Amino acid sequence: MAEEKDYSKYFNKPSLKDAKSRKRREVNIEDFAAVKEMAGIGQGKHYHVKTYGCQMNEHDSEAIAGILEQLGYATTDDEKLADIIILNTCAIRENAENRVFGELGRLKPLKVNNPDLILGVCGCMSQEESVVEKLLKKYQHVDLIFGTHNIHRLPEYVHEALISKERVVEVWSGEGDIVENMPRRRANAVKGWVNIMYGCDEFCTYCIVPYTRGKERSRLPEDVINEVRELAAAGYKEVTLLGQNVNAYGKDFQDRTYTFGNLLDDLNEIDIPRIRFTTSHPHDFDELMIATLAKRGNLMEYVHLPVQSGNNAILKKMNRRYTRESYLQLVRDLRSAIPDVAITTDIIVGFPGETEEQFLDTMSLAEEVGYDGAYTFIYSPREGTPAAKMADDVTDLEKKDRLYRLNALINADANTGNMRFQDQVVEVLVEGPSKNDDAVMSGYTRHQKLVNFKADAAVIGQIVDVRITEAKTWHLYGELVSD
Ligand code: SAH
Ligand code: SF4
Ligand code: F3S
Numbered sequence: 001m002a003e004e005k006d007y008s009k010y011f012n013k014p015s016l017k018d019a020k021s022r023k024r025r026e027v028n029i030e031d032f033a034a035v036k037e038m039a040g041i042g043q044g045k046h047y048h049v050k051t052y053g054c055q056m057n058e059h060d061s062e063a064i065a066g067i068l069e070q071l072g073y074a075t076t077d078d079e080k081l082a083d084i085i086i087l088n089t090c091a092i093r094e095n096a097e098n099r100v101f102g103e104l105g106r107l108k109p110l111k112v113n114n115p116d117l118i119l120g121v122c123g124c125m126s127q128e129e130s131v132v133e134k135l136l137k138k139y140q141h142v143d144l145i146f147g148t149h150n151i152h153r154l155p156e157y158v159h160e161a162l163i164s165k166e167r168v169v170e171v172w173s174g175e176g177d178i179v180e181n182m183p184r185r186r187a188n189a190v191k192g193w194v195n196i197m198y199g200c201d202e203f204c205t206y207c208i209v210p211y212t213r214g215k216e217r218s219r220l221p222e223d224v225i226n227e228v229r230e231l232a233a234a235g236y237k238e239v240t241l242l243g244q245n246v247n248a249y250g251k252d253f254q255d256r257t258y259t260f261g262n263l264l265d266d267l268n269e270i271d272i273p274r275i276r277f278t279t280s281h282p283h284d285f286d287e288l289m290i291a292t293l294a295k296r297g298n299l300m301e302y303v304h305l306p307v308q309s310g311n312n313a314i315l316k317k318m319n320r321r322y323t324r325e326s327y328l329q330l331v332r333d334l335r336s337a338i339p340d341v342a343i344t345t346d347i348i349v350g351f352p353g354e355t356e357e358q359f360l361d362t363m364s365l366a367e368e369v370g371y372d373g374a375y376t377f378i379y380s381p382r383e384g385t386p387a388a389k390m391a392d393d394v395t396d397l398e399k400k401d402r403l404y405r406l407n408a409l410i411n412a413d414a415n416t417g418n419m420r421f422q423d424q425v426v427e428v429l430v431e432g433p434s435k436n437d438d439a440v441m442s443g444y445t446r447h448q449k450l451v452n453f454k455a456d457a458a459v460i461g462q463i464v465d466v467r468i469t470e471a472k473t474w475h476l477y478g479e480l481v482s483d
Helices: 016-018 055-070 092-115 127-136 151-164 211-213 221-233 260-267 286-294 310-317 322-338 356-369 396-419
Strands: 030-032 044-052 084-089 116-123 145-146 168-170 179-181 191-195 238-243 276-278 302-304 343-350 374-377 425-433 439-446 450-455 463-471 476-480
Touching: 016 211, 044 055, 055 084, 055 116, 055 151, 055 191, 055 238, 084 092, 092 116, 092 127, 116 151, 145 151, 151 168, 191 221, 211 343, 221 238, 221 260, 238 260, 260 276, 260 286, 286 322, 310 322, 310 356, 322 356, 343 356, 343 396, 356 396, 396 463, 425 450, 425 476
Parallel strands: 030 179, 044 084, 084 116, 116 145, 145 168, 191 238, 238 276, 302 343, 343 374, 450 476
Antiparallel strands: 425 439, 425 463, 439 450, 463 476
């Protein structure tokens, strides 16, 4: 077997043991510093970034693209023209990982045709010890591996890969400092992502994210507020605040008491039409957050509130730290403050040991809430997580059957959730032509409902009034209300 040691100056693999540690350490804020010697190393060349996973990854890819453009690279959709291809990966479930391995196999011939092509892998999979070992042994055509904590050092890695022609592997197991002012190439001109915090300390027993994203670190409120103001000034109409658990925002501040509720309240003052956030953990959704959301204004009437299961024993085994009863109470509190609020969720079926009765508790909870929509998943064991050591005794057939039954219920509720907008006039932020018809425009309401309606392309990027004429399971259909 080939010796894995490396001659390049960067060769740093991740360790699961280090990723688990939550040492007390001061988190500093540093500014992104462009390295002068590297300016122009991508002049005349092209890059292609492919993103998997959640909004956090989408937003990280905007920084990767921004950094590569600062180095002189131009974007291309055609991978054959690319001089550097980066896969920003997701580790949340096994099938997410398999897709990336498949893609790496598919991309291999490009390396044969263009030996100078740099093929890079980053994101959550790179933070996994076993994945990096596999890439090193079986995917020798991958030139560059870096993690979620050191994206800001990409210029050095590209430079090193170009001059050394050796594999560059640099993954930090522990999180670093918060890096402000990274260049960004935002994918959308009216809807923007804004990180408010990084990492996760929840350690839900099934989840890999606390190991791939490190401990919780909040950005300073002034940095978040300034970024939202800048986006508003640049014409952005909607901002999504990002964090694995936004409710934990500010808990790590040593020098002040400032929570997510305070942040929402401050952002509520900014002149931008829409603000939403993802994701909120039901455990610490507090009264201030509910009261602030009830002020509405730019705060959208939409909450994504992952429940995962409706059974208390399973919730406990998942380490979710709330009960079915407290979750349902939170839903009632939200609805009494904002009666029309749209609520969506995430649910896992087939968690280790889940019995049919326990699954039926999830069904009855979903029925009681009447979700506007849900992302539903079959449990996937993740190496290194506590749940992976529990007996995974639900058969594949049962898991699929539960998912099928749950989806049928969720879809019926989504339809009911959409019906309540029938004949109403809603505000739609128009994104562009619909998938199937250029004469039909698509956009989202303040309740995060997809609306299709006939209109001219001139309305793209605007917020317009639309009267709903037909409510379907996946979208609403309407007609433009002219003033
Ligand atoms: N931080 C967010 C979710 C991140 S992952 C939150 O806590 O809500 C998105 C969703 O993926 C989770 O809500 C969960 O439903 C699902 N998920 C996470 N790990 C999983 C696993 N091992 N198997 C199946 N689904 C999983
Ligand atoms: Fe994973 Fe739980 Fe953290 Fe969400 S809150 S990222 S599900 S550990
Ligand atoms: Fe996937 Fe990482 Fe997001 S594991 S869901 S890309 S935080």
